[in-house]
Amino acid sequence: MLPSYVLLANLKAGRCSNTAEVHLLRLWGARNVRKGGELMSVDTFLLDEQFTRIQGITNASRIDPFRHRLSEGSM
Known part of the structure; x- marks a missing residue:
């Protein structure tokens, strides 16, 4: 089954088990200059198949499992 x-x-705020297929348009890290x-955190701009854009922010402590999948232009 696909x-x-x-x-x-169609995504709602909060915890959910839905999956969205998106293109990663831009990616950049927010760094603490005092430390x-x-x-x-890592900030992203995401785009779906109907050209809906959303900004995503992921805390640095949650990045490691996904770092290998994060590259601009990827899906």
């Missing part, structure tokens, strides 16, 4: 994807416009440039 996975079921939802559009960004030697320590990574605080």
